[in-house]
Amino acid sequence: MANTWWELQISCEPALEDSIFWRLEDFGSRGTASESKGNSCLVKAYLPKMQVRLLDLAALSLWLRQDALCAGFSIPSLKWELIDEEDWATSWKQYWKPEEIGDRFLINPAWLPLPETSERLIILLDPGVAFGTGNHATTQLCLESLEMRLASLPEAFMDKSQKKEPVVIADIGCGSGILSIGALLLGAEKVYAVDTDPLAVQSTFSNRTLNNIRPERLIPAAGSVEMVKELSLQPVDGIVCNILADVIIQLIPEMSAIAKPTTWAIFSGILLEQSKAVADTLENNGWIVATLWKKKEWCCLNVRRS
Numbered sequence: 001m002a003n004t005w006w007e008l009q010i011s012c013e014p015a016l017e018d019s020i021f022w023r024l025e026d027f028g029s030r031g032t033a034s035e036s037k038g039n040s041c042l043v044k045a046y047l048p049k050m051q052v053r054l055l056d057l058a059a060l061s062l063w064l065r066q067d068a069l070c071a072g073f074s075i076p077s078l079k080w081e082l083i084d085e086e087d088w089a090t091s092w093k094q095y096w097k098p099e100e101i102g103d104r105f106l107i108n109p110a111w112l113p114l115p116e117t118s119e120r121l122i123i124l125l126d127p128g129v130a131f132g133t134g135n136h137a138t139t140q141l142c143l144e145s146l147e148m149r150l151a152s153l154p155e156a157f158m159d160k161s162q163k164k165e166p167v168v169i170a171d172i173g174c175g176s177g178i179l180s181i182g183a184l185l186l187g188a189e190k191v192y193a194v195d196t197d198p199l200a201v202q203s204t205f206s207n208r209t210l211n212n213i214r215p216e217r218l219i220p221a222a223g224s225v226e227m228v229k230e231l232s233l234q235p236v237d238g239i240v241c242n243i244l245a246d247v248i249i250q251l252i253p254e255m256s257a258i259a260k261p262t263t264w265a266i267f268s269g270i271l272l273e274q275s276k277a278v279a280d281t282l283e284n285n286g287w288i289v290a291t292l293w294k295k296k297e298w299c300c301l302n303v304r305r306s
C-alpha cells in the first residue's frame, strides 16, 4: 500500500530518550516525538513502510536493548504498527508546540497561529519528514551559537568606518533548514544549505518559501561539503554543521577547501564523550577550538581557523 508508515512506540527511562532519538534518526526515522509518562518516557517514531522490513524492526529492538544494558538502564519496550499517511501527519504534528530558543528565537509550527506579540525572531517551520524542529539539544546549541557569532553592534552605535561586512554561511546537513533560516534572520547575507538526503533539501526549499526568504539568500542543494565548494565561488565566512560525530570527523578535512583564515565554524551532534576525538581532528586540520557548550549529554564546538 502506498504512503503507509510504521509507527514505533518506545517506552523507556527518561535518561535514555536522547540515545533512542539518535538511534532512530540513524535508522531512518522521518519524525520523532516524545512525551513524559510519569517516571517513564514514550518516544514515537515514524518510518515509511517501504524502507523498513519486519526483520529491520527486530534488529532495532535488539540495538535498543543493547544500548540500554550498556548504559545500565532497564530495557525499553518497543511496539510497532502500520498507519496511513493522514494518521502519520496528525500524530506527529500534535506533539509539536511553539518553542523559544536562546535569547532571540521562537520556533513556530507552520500550522499554528503566530503569537500576537513577540520581540523574538520567528522561524516558521514545517519540517515534513526532515530532522530539525528545534526541540533537540544539538539544534538549540547551534542556534544559540549562531546568536553569539552573528551578534553585532546595533548600527546606531557604529561609526562610519565600521561597515557591516556581508556574512556568507554553509549549513552542512541542513535538515529542515532551521539553522540556515536562523542565520539569515540574525543578519547573514546568504546561506548555502546542503544535505545528502533529498527530502531534507526539499524541506529546506519549502521552509524558505514559508519564511518569505528571497531565493538568492538561501540556496539549498543535495550534497555535502563538495557541493558548497561547487556553488560558492569564494570561501565562506561561517560553517554550521549538526551531524553525528563520526560523520563530522570524516568531513573536517574537506572543509579546509571552503574556509579562509577568518572562517569560524559551529559543530554539534557530538556526544560529550566524543568531543575529544572531534576536537583533535579539528586541530589537526588547522582549526582552533574556542569553546565547548553543552546541553544534556550533547555538546557544540565553536571553532575558528588558526
Ligand SMILES: C[S@@+](CC[C@H](N)C(=O)[O-])C[C@H]1O[C@@H](n2cnc3c(N)ncnc32)[C@H](O)[C@@H]1O
Pocket (backbone or CB within 6 Å): 130, 131, 132, 133, 134, 138, 139, 142, 172, 173, 174, 175, 176, 177, 178, 179, 194, 195, 196, 197, 200, 223, 224, 225, 242, 243, 244, 247, 251, 269
Ligand atoms: C541532525 S540532522 C540536523 C538538521 C538541522 N541542521 C538541525 O540542526 O536541526 C543531520 C542532517 O545531516 C544530514 N547528513 C548526514 N550525513 C551528511 C553528510 N555527510 N553531508 C551532509 N549532510 C548529511 C542528514 O540527512 C540530516 O538531515
